[in-house]
Amino acid sequence: MTDDTSAFDLIDDALDERDLTALARIAGDLDPGPLTDVLERLAPAPRAVVYRVLPKLVALEVFERLDPALQAEILDALRDEEVTAVFTELDPDDRVGLLDELPASVASRLLRGLPRAERDLTAIVLGYPAGSIGRRMSPEFVSVAASSTAQDALERVRRVGADLDSAHTVPVVDGSRRLLGTVPLQCLLSAAPTVAVADLLQEVDTAEASDDAEDAARRCVGSKALALPIVDAEERLVGLLTVDDALRLLEDADSEDQARIGGVEPLRRPYLSTPITGLVRSRITWLFVLAIGATLTVQVLEVFEATLEQLVVLSLFIPLLIGIGGNTGNQAATTVTRAIALGDVGTREIGTVVWRELRVGLSLGLVLGTIGGLVTTLIYDGDIGLVIGLTLAAVCTMAATVGGAMPLLAKALRVDPAVFSNPFISTFVDATGLVVYFLIARAVLGI
Template sequence: MTTREDDFITSVEDDLAEGRLTAASRTLAGLSPVDVIDVLERLGRRDRAVLYRLLPKDVALEVFEGLDPVLQGELVHALQDDEVARLFMDLDPDDRVPLLDELPAKVAHRLLRGLPQHERDMTSAVLGYPQRSIGRRMSPEYATTSPGTTVGDTLQRIRLRLDDAETIYTVPVVDHSRRLVGVVSLRDVLRASPGDTIESVMNEPFAVLATADAELAARECADRKLLALPVTDNESRLVGILTVDDALSILEEAESEDAARSGGAEPLRRPYLATPITAVVRARVVWLLALAVGASLTVQVLGVFEETLERMVVLSLFVPLLIGTGGNTGNQAATTITRALALDDVRPRDVLRVLGREVRVGLLLGTLLGALGLAVVGLLYGTDIGLVVGLTLVAVCTLAASVGGVMPIVARKLRVDPAVFSNPFITTFIDATGLIVYFLIARAVLGI
């Protein structure tokens, strides 16, 4: 965002705060829909509804479509019934479904009932698929052609669907039973002669089942660099299409969710400034309580080795260094493998290969850090203490990397989000086990 656009946004916020609605309306006219969305995401629920009503009708729908479903739901509650019905009617079926998920059942039912039969049928079809499946995110509005249709007739079909088809750049090819038999790009259609049949220019299709996981389907679309990915049922009948922009939105949501859970919090599912304080607290408190319970293991370990600490107080100086290094090593491994799982570079069957690699990585890291620890600590506190710290770093880094690499794979095998098993829990686990390793090494080396 440029400085000029940022000044516009600040001006709108100031006008709204002072009740200068006419001035705010004039300022809005100088903003693009994307910048209007930025402003709305920074406002509270009441001010957001007030500002939205100041938008011209031709801009309002585009802005509404760009908002997160949670914010759309809040706006629906604030607007009048006729405004809501008009907005809902103008949305595409795949954009209606996330909004319906955010609304009370009675409101959702009333909005669906107000749609024309054709629109209601398409929306209901998308709603019928499981949560988190690609069927819930696909568009049922698309242009198709058939193998025996000529290029000229196909172009005519495409022209008839210019206003309502989700995309025209990739056209699925279906037979008389609507089974997917190929795909053809608009470029190839335009390049061919009008009398050529589609069969002569179409390509082999790649499709996903409507019940497939949305993130995996979106990843396939992105990895294969497809403008659109056909979605089929179990009998290979075409039921929808996933466009690349929707695929990227799904991947962005997944990245945000993984990032939040890796940091020990639940995803907010809305822009930060538009999230109530209570919602932020709820997103964090459960994880903090869970981690606090896990941290009690560390206290128990310290209690068990209390006598060792009393006899060699200097050992307590290095506790933060050792458990911090172990936690960071485990987090690095977990983040790397979680990302590799998301990209399908690693699969659950690769668990032994990952374990072998991470053992070697951890051992090499531990050796480098342990050698440094031995030299520095040995110089300051004596060779025996330096040896304890050095050996502990080798052991803790090896253990942390191994556990951090394997736990996300175990989570995937158990059909649990790998991010949940990564950083917070690994840090807690390594804190406890690292201390046990540390004090056992200290007892063996120092003879206490």
């Protein structure tokens, strides 16, 4: 059975008929990936029923694939001993993500129920600030001394790190746990047993545990390394960020940026499993912000009401002008926000970006203004065509410049650049674009 839709229908039918035997058989035939997709589409109660009929190893793998919010819902439906067993099997960094979704009393109880060694590892990750890479790294790794031989290092990997996801990258440290470099596991396997690890050492990029998680993840992916060592302020090794975790982190960050660019808060869970109230909360705040911003447009129209009364034809072009201005600003903001995320530009390049976007906006404005002015002249008259042409040129230039600058200003203020993107810029350009429009109309038409 490979089709997710048919699998969902079969599981849904088994749930309706309360046939747990059939449910267990159908769910057991699915791979963890498709099974996770099915669970994400179910409501909380039936999701918990399906989860409880899964074999233990499959259940754990599926649980690790779910978003923390859904993990919390499943734990809420399990017995205490089942919750403890699942929580203990998670990696420390995954535990911390789940703890952030749980009530404080439940989180404290789960932490107390962990074995001492696992509780200590989890506490290491919990000790770092939210948003830092220390909060997302794995504190479980196997390191070797530079003076070790390849054979000694392999034996240590087999003894200590055989079950670790990060065992493919072996950090090399000195006596004070300071990172000297790494050795790929493949090099240890192919090297002569007596070769010193120091002779196989490779320099590697690192991130400090307090660094921004998204920046560190991009560094990991950009270096094409299987894992990025995480160090403290004294260059001592404290954890590893695997490329799988880095890619997952970037996917979450990209989803968050795209949501905010579109004027909603990120859901942080699959759409079909998000309650209606959650969808409303994710949108209502931005709608209030945009509604308040739209009052600026109303105020501008009220100020220039006399101008519109003298030449009503001007009102026909308002949707065109504010639409083009808003879209131009959004294009610039989206492009620069993406460039910031990829590390192509930073706050130091704000002058360069503004100058580039000003020229781009002016070029777009001249092209659109020329075409718009000619068409308007043919339909109405030359004066109206001149007003529309000049306004398009001015609005496009202004919108692109502001749209390019806003994300970098947000970055400088340590605010998410996506927050300053499309919704804010559209509102700003609508109001200022109308002011420009009416001032040009008064100057050209003498009204």
